[in-house]
Amino acid sequence: MAEILNFKPDEIRIIEEKTGGKFISKDEYEKYKRWLSEQSNDLNDNEQKQEQDDEGFVPDMKPGEVELNSKELEETDISIEFDSNQGNTNTGDNDENEDNNENNTPKNQNKNDEKPKPSQKFLNDIGAWGQDYVFRDLVKEFDADADTEIIDLNTKGIKGVGADFKVIRRGELVRIVEVKSTTEKFGQTLSISGTQWEVARNYFKLNEGDKYWIYCVFNTGREDAEIFKIKNPIQKWKEGKLLAHPVNFVVK
Numbered sequence: 001m002a003e004i005l006n007f008k009p010d011e012i013r014i015i016e017e018k019t020g021g022k023f024i025s026k027d028e029y030e031k032y033k034r035w036l037s038e039q040s041n042d043l044n045d046n047e048q049k050q051e052q053d054d055e056g057f058v059p060d061m062k063p064g065e066v067e068l069n070s071k072e073l074e075e076t077d078i079s080i081e082f083d084s085n086q087g088n089t090n091t092g093d094n095d096e097n098e099d100n101n102e103n104n105t106p107k108n109q110n111k112n113d114e115k116p117k118p119s120q121k122f123l124n125d126i127g128a129w130g131q132d133y134v135f136r137d138l139v140k141e142f143d144a145d146a147d148t149e150i151i152d153l154n155t156k157g158i159k160g161v162g163a164d165f166k167v168i169r170r171g172e173l174v175r176i177v178e179v180k181s182t183t184e185k186f187g188q189t190l191s192i193s194g195t196q197w198e199v200a201r202n203y204f205k206l207n208e209g210d211k212y213w214i215y216c217v218f219n220t221g222r223e224d225a226e227i228f229k230i231k232n233p234i235q236k237w238k239e240g241k242l243l244a245h246p247v248n249f250v251v252k
Contacts, residue, residue, distance in 0.1 A: 059220070063133040066223060067223075078189075078216055080214075080243070081244070130220050131152075134165070134227060142167060149168045151166040176199070179214075180217065184218060185218055186219075188218070204232065209234055213229055215228075
């Protein structure tokens with residue numbers, strides 16, 4: 001390299017000391033380029049493999065094709081389990097890590113029946129299906145009121161707030177909805193993040209617990225999909241109408 005650039009040995013050393021670099025021969029440079037190319041190919045192969053491994057959820061029907069089937073539960077057989085893996089974010093069941101939510105296949109209580117852990121894309125797709133289905137139900141309930149707006153927090157990029165939808169009437173919040181979706185049948189345990197439970201508790205403390213709802217979507221992606229609505233989950237929990245499985249607590 002020194003001969004090609006016509007540098008004297010001392011000049012090369014001075015430049016190396018100033019730049020912190022080192023001159024290499026042409027052969028070494030060609031070897032380095034081949035190594036970079038091999039690394040790039042390996043990275044692309046790994047990305048393609050990851051995409052193949054992360055297969056998404058394939059529903060039998062789209063949310064808009066399924067007849068709406070929903071009801072409010074006064075007393076519920078649904079159990080809520082706190083998901084320590086979600087931390088303080090909502091997967092959204094399509095929410096980042098959220099809840100989103102945050103979306104939420106039931107946890108197996110019998111270790112012998114454990115299934116392979118689904119990919120995050122699979123869970124996100126289930127959550128997205130459930131949220132689209134719930135949005136239709138909200139529109140059906142509130143669409144007749146011209147002064148009411150249904151805000152999809154996920155599409156607006158609002159994450160980690162413990163909910164997926166807000167219903168606003170003449171500037172006032174009338175309902176905040178967290179969606180939990182699963183491909184399982186009614187009665188399964190669903191996971192909730194600490195943030196979601198804390199938001200519900202704060203509304204309850206302000207005597208506005210009736211504004212916070214959990215919409216549980218069962219049989220996600222199928223013709224028999226159904227929504228079970230839980231109003232004021234904290235009150236139902238305190239009254240023994242909702243079973244919760246806390247696994248963590250914080251001492252401050």
